[in-house]
Amino acid sequence: MSNSRLLQLDREHLIHPVVNFRAHEKKGVTVLKSGKGAWLTDIDGNRLLDAFSGLWCVNIGYGQTSVVEAATRQMSELPYATGYFSFGSEVAIQLAAKLIELTPRSLEHVYFSLGGSDAIDAAIRYITYYFNAIGQPQRKHFIALERGYHGSSSNGSGLTGLPAFHDNFDVPRVNQHHIPCPYPYRSPVSDDPQAIIDQSVSSLHEKVNELGKDQVAAFFCEPIMGSGGVIVPPKGWLKAMQNACNDLGILFLVDEVITGFGRTGPLFACDAEGVEPDLMTVAKGLTSGYSPMGALFMSDEIYSGIADGPNASAVVGHGQTYSAHPVSAAVALEVLRLYIEGGLLANGQAVAPIFAQRLEALSAHPLVGECRVRGMLAGVELVANKETKARFDMALNLPERLGRIAYDNQIVFRAFADSILGFAPALCFEESEFEFLFDRLTLSLDSLLKEPDIRAAV
Numbered sequence: 001m002s003n004s005r006l007l008q009l010d011r012e013h014l015i016h017p018v019v020n021f022r023a024h025e026k027k028g029v030t031v032l033k034s035g036k037g038a039w040l041t042d043i044d045g046n047r048l049l050d051a052f053s054g055l056w057c058v059n060i061g062y063g064q065t066s067v068v069e070a071a072t073r074q075m076s077e078l079p080y081a082t083g084y085f086s087f088g089s090e091v092a093i094q095l096a097a098k099l100i101e102l103t104p105r106s107l108e109h110v111y112f113s114l115g116g117s118d119a120i121d122a123a124i125r126y127i128t129y130y131f132n133a134i135g136q137p138q139r140k141h142f143i144a145l146e147r148g149y150h151g152s153s154s155n156g157s158g159l160t161g162l163p164a165f166h167d168n169f170d171v172p173r174v175n176q177h178h179i180p181c182p183y184p185y186r187s188p189v190s191d192d193p194q195a196i197i198d199q200s201v202s203s204l205h206e207k208v209n210e211l212g213k214d215q216v217a218a219f220f221c222e223p224i225m226g227s228g229g230v231i232v233p234p235k236g237w238l239k240a241m242q243n244a245c246n247d248l249g250i251l252f253l254v255d256e257v258i259t260g261f262g263r264t265g266p267l268f269a270c271d272a273e274g275v276e277p278d279l280m281t282v283a284k285g286l287t288s289g290y291s292p293m294g295a296l297f298m299s300d301e302i303y304s305g306i307a308d309g310p311n312a313s314a315v316v317g318h319g320q321t322y323s324a325h326p327v328s329a330a331v332a333l334e335v336l337r338l339y340i341e342g343g344l345l346a347n348g349q350a351v352a353p354i355f356a357q358r359l360e361a362l363s364a365h366p367l368v369g370e371c372r373v374r375g376m377l378a379g380v381e382l383v384a385n386k387e388t389k390a391r392f393d394m395a396l397n398l399p400e401r402l403g404r405i406a407y408d409n410q411i412v413f414r415a416f417a418d419s420i421l422g423f424a425p426a427l428c429f430e431e432s433e434f435e436f437l438f439d440r441l442t443l444s445l446d447s448l449l450k451e452p453d454i455r456a457a458v
């Protein structure tokens with residue numbers, strides 16, 4: 001099919017996630033055709049260095065043939081097995097056991113979803129069930145962070161703390177609340193890391209006290225606010241939030257959908273601070289995007305509360321046709337093997353300092369306010385004024401323009417609405433690829449700065 005026909009059919013029929021519908025029709029789709037390692041090729045034959053791993057998910061890089069073989073084997077042997085009515089598949093059970101071995105010690109049970117949004121949705125439903133089952137039905141309130149992202153399910157989108165996911169969708173619901181996110185670069189309190197941590201802890205205490213201590217079910221957070229602009233809290237923040245939840249007697253859910261599977265260095269961001277949450281969600285890196293799958297982990301206390309409450313004889317009515325899908329489970333097992341035995345986790349850790357050095361050098365660029373990084377996850381915040389940290393006027397449409405210039409320079413990353421750039425290179429990235437990425441990124445920022453309206457704005 002010709003490119004122009006594809007563009008036309010896309011415009012006419014395909015609804016894309018998170019776009020302005022009419023602006024997308026005008027811009028048109030960019031059709032990607034193939035991938036190998038960290039490189040993509042589009043339908044016009046352009047080669048592009050993908051510094052965002054698709055949507056921060058293809059942690060192992062493209063074209064890993066052993067994963068394709070694992071999927072093919074499973075598809076030939078048994079393409080589908082339901083998890084309903086106590087059926088199951090060998091691979092799903094093996095995957096569950098392997099993940100419980102690798103995740104924080106507090107987590108003993110896992111429910112497999114199709115991605116992150118429905119893992120979060122499952123968490124909300126199981127937590128609600130749990131408190132009803134243990135005789136605390138009044139615990140209906142959920143707290144999350146402004147700028148947090150917990151997917152776009154009809155319930156989880158309310159815990160997401162980004163206006164585009166709320167406006168006109170009638171969320172957050174009355175039982176969903178947000179506290180400010182720890183944002184060191186723009187902290188209203190102070191630059192001091194401990195003061196930023198203390199501020200978050202006291203915001204959580206205040207919110208719980210305002211709602212009523214026995215009315216709150218749980219607090220949800222990401223270790224690093226990904227879609228909110230790769231905002232990296234000070235070291236020790238996650239542990240402090242766990243302690244605060246323990247002190248307040250509410251459940252603590254860590255959303256590792258982006259940070260899981262080596263993205264920040266260790267296998268999970270929780271590992272860096274010895275955090276043991278009551279619940280944890282993952283997706284993306286679990287299968288590295290080769291097949292859809294997410295997971296919700298929970299403690300034995302929650303599982304047993306659901307299992308043994310006064311409702312002990314009831315069927316727990318939560319599930320999806322494709323929960324614990326065997327092909328995705330086979331893919332995840334092979335992806336895990338590549339991280340650990342295949343050395344990809346170690347490679348990510350080995351090249352992360354090169355990434356950090358390059359980002360440090362980029363901080364000197366006149367458009368760059370701050371570069372923040374943990375492992376293979378980084379945010380670059382562009383500002384109109386480095387002194388005052390003033391943001392660019394949205395009307396300049398800077399992210400879109402920079403994205404286009406970068407594409408012409410053969411690099412792909414994420415440009416968020418408030419001029420924050422997101423980077424999540426695959427763990428297989430090599431030194432030469434960082435060189436290419438930062439040379440082309442600097443070139444792109446220089447070109448942008450030459451445009452008269454941008455020059456006038458700085």
Ligand code: PMP
Nearest residue numbers: 115116117149150151257258283
């Ligand atoms: N939680 C976090 C932290 C995420 O980053 C995302 C996706 N970007 C989700 C949940 C939702 O996952 P999915 O898009 O797979 O539904």
